[in-house]
Amino acid sequence: MAVKVEVKLDVPSVTDFTIHHICSGKIGIFRNVLGVLNVALAVAFLVKQQIALAVVFALFAAFVLGGLKMIIRNRVTKQMEHSNRLSVPVTYEFSEKGILTTTESDSGMASWDAFKRAVTTKKILILYSNSGQAIILPLNQIEAEYKEIADLIYENMPAPAVRVQR
Known part of the structure; x- marks a missing residue:
């Protein structure tokens, strides 16, 4: 799914x-x-x-x-406040295979093995990759899909690496 x-x-x-x-x-x-x-x-x-x-x-x-x-x-x-990166919408598709990231100009698939840690704060969900980059997902923008994303993270990442609220 x-x-x-x-x-x-x-x-x-x-x-x-x-x-x-x-x-x-x-x-x-x-x-x-x-x-x-x-x-x-x-x-x-x-x-x-x-x-x-x-x-x-x-x-x-x-x-x-x-x-x-x-x-x-x-x-x-x-x-x-003046960053151009903030105005670019990014689509993330979470699946059993990994995370497909799509922007207006680029697209790429990362398997779950490419991620070393997942953390939630009060306002965001962070997925840290092995290459030192991070996917930042504001919780107020993914409220409806949050539980399904958290379930996929728990299923596909090692338990000690996951600090995500369910």
Whole structure:
């Protein structure tokens, strides 16, 4: 059973993908560790009643954990607002054989072996290929077909590689 969807990437989807990609990688883990360390230092200084140092570390923790994410989100949003890639509709056809990708100018089939990981966030479904590229599917554009796509992903990709909500 093949499932066909047409997707047009938008700025919020690309921004969500970038944030997810950065925050789930080594840089994101380092950011989280640094933020938690600053929270712990703020608490330690608060316990010792050194309020000024506690405030400094609390502010730095807030910047590291929240501020950096906002800065990245704003930068990506500004860069993607004028991107030509966002205006091009892409059709994806999911089947037992793989994923057929079609644009106005090109078409190509990728077998399921070409994909190493599948992840969902609150707003997007991401399929990472072995070549380092990704298919980004905004959930608000594939709502009707989502369950069928998720089922095909679960059937054709190794279970440890799939972090897709059903």
